[in-house]
Amino acid sequence: MTEVYDLHCHSIASDGAFSPEALVTRAYEKGVTTLSLTDHDTVSGLAAAKQQAQVLGINFIDGIELSANWQKHCLHIVGLGINPTFSPLLKITDYLQTLRYERAEKMAAKLEKKNIVGALEAVKLAAGDGMITRTHFADFLLSQKHVDTRQEAFDRYLAQGKATYVATIWPELQEVIQWIIGAGGVAVIAHPLRYKLSANWMNRLLVDFKAAGGVGIEVITSRINQDEIRLISQYANKYDLAGSVGSDFHNDNSPYIELGRIAELPSNITPVWSLL
Numbered sequence: 001m002t003e004v005y006d007l008h009c010h011s012i013a014s015d016g017a018f019s020p021e022a023l024v025t026r027a028y029e030k031g032v033t034t035l036s037l038t039d040h041d042t043v044s045g046l047a048a049a050k051q052q053a054q055v056l057g058i059n060f061i062d063g064i065e066l067s068a069n070w071q072k073h074c075l076h077i078v079g080l081g082i083n084p085t086f087s088p089l090l091k092i093t094d095y096l097q098t099l100r101y102e103r104a105e106k107m108a109a110k111l112e113k114k115n116i117v118g119a120l121e122a123v124k125l126a127a128g129d130g131m132i133t134r135t136h137f138a139d140f141l142l143s144q145k146h147v148d149t150r151q152e153a154f155d156r157y158l159a160q161g162k163a164t165y166v167a168t169i170w171p172e173l174q175e176v177i178q179w180i181i182g183a184g185g186v187a188v189i190a191h192p193l194r195y196k197l198s199a200n201w202m203n204r205l206l207v208d209f210k211a212a213g214g215v216g217i218e219v220i221t222s223r224i225n226q227d228e229i230r231l232i233s234q235y236a237n238k239y240d241l242a243g244s245v246g247s248d249f250h251n252d253n254s255p256y257i258e259l260g261r262i263a264e265l266p267s268n269i270t271p272v273w274s275l276l
């Protein structure tokens with residue numbers, strides 16, 4: 001049987017559309033043989049996902065996607081193979097939930113200034129016990145017909161520099177990597193080309209990431225072409241980083257791609273799962 005790894009996706013514990021159980025079932029149906037659930041800043045979906053993976057007989061890796069600050073950029077760092085019951089990690093995710101809640105209050109206040117009311121109640125309801133994300137705001141704006149697509153919600157309201165954007169002071173990259181290592185996991189840079197860094201800045205990032213204990217980079221991520229795969233592979237080899245693969249699946253109709261529908265890791269890249 002071909003092994004299909006998908007080490008980056010989201011459930012309703014953050015901004016995905018599916019419950020952890022439904023997500024694992026869908027991954028199984030799409031032929032994924034090893035899945036990691038990596039919700040934004042939370043591990044709350046992992047227990048249910050792992051249980052469902054056991055029921056279906058697919059391999060499951062506990063994961064998280066942590067928001068991190070590096071040189072005023074918000075980076076996403078995936079932690080794979082973490083222990084989701086490690087109490088220092090749970091303290092951090094509690095703190096991040098508060099940080100996200102406070103950001104949501106500020107975003108809702110900015111929307112009110114534009115005569116768009118009810119956002120906070122809507123995103124709280126939609127997120128439930130999970131993390132409130134900008135995706136929840138996008139869904140609210142869509143449901144209230146302020147925009148026609150999620151993308152338009154980001155372009156007009158939610159993206160950096162737009163009217164509703166609230167700058168957040170995420171934990172520093174070095175700290176985030178140490179938390180992942182402390183929880184027994186390995187740190188991986190998520191979707192490295194989405195930060196729009198110049199080659200110079202990318203090199204600086206990789207030097208800092210390595211020095212802080214990071215070991216992996218997503219070589220295969222959603223909506224990526226062969227040139228981009230080659231470029232990230234060159235960085236991976238230059239900095240001796242292992243490669244990860246992940247769809248970043250959220251829902252049926254986002255710009256992301258289907259679970260497991262991802263290219264294979266190039267053969268000259270060390271798979272990150274060989275480190276787990």
Ligand code: AMP
Pocket residue numbers: 015040067132133134135150151154155250254255
């Ligand atoms: P947050 O971590 O709450 O700031 O939300 C970031 C999330 O918003 C990302 O993980 C994406 O899922 C989503 N997102 C960011 N930019 C876009 C975009 N242009 N279109 C659709 N979703 C986006």
Ligand code: MN
Pocket residue numbers: 010015040133135250
């Ligand atoms: Mn997301």
Ligand code: MN
Pocket residue numbers: 065076190191
């Ligand atoms: Mn991300």
Ligand code: MN
Pocket residue numbers: 008009010065248
């Ligand atoms: Mn993601």
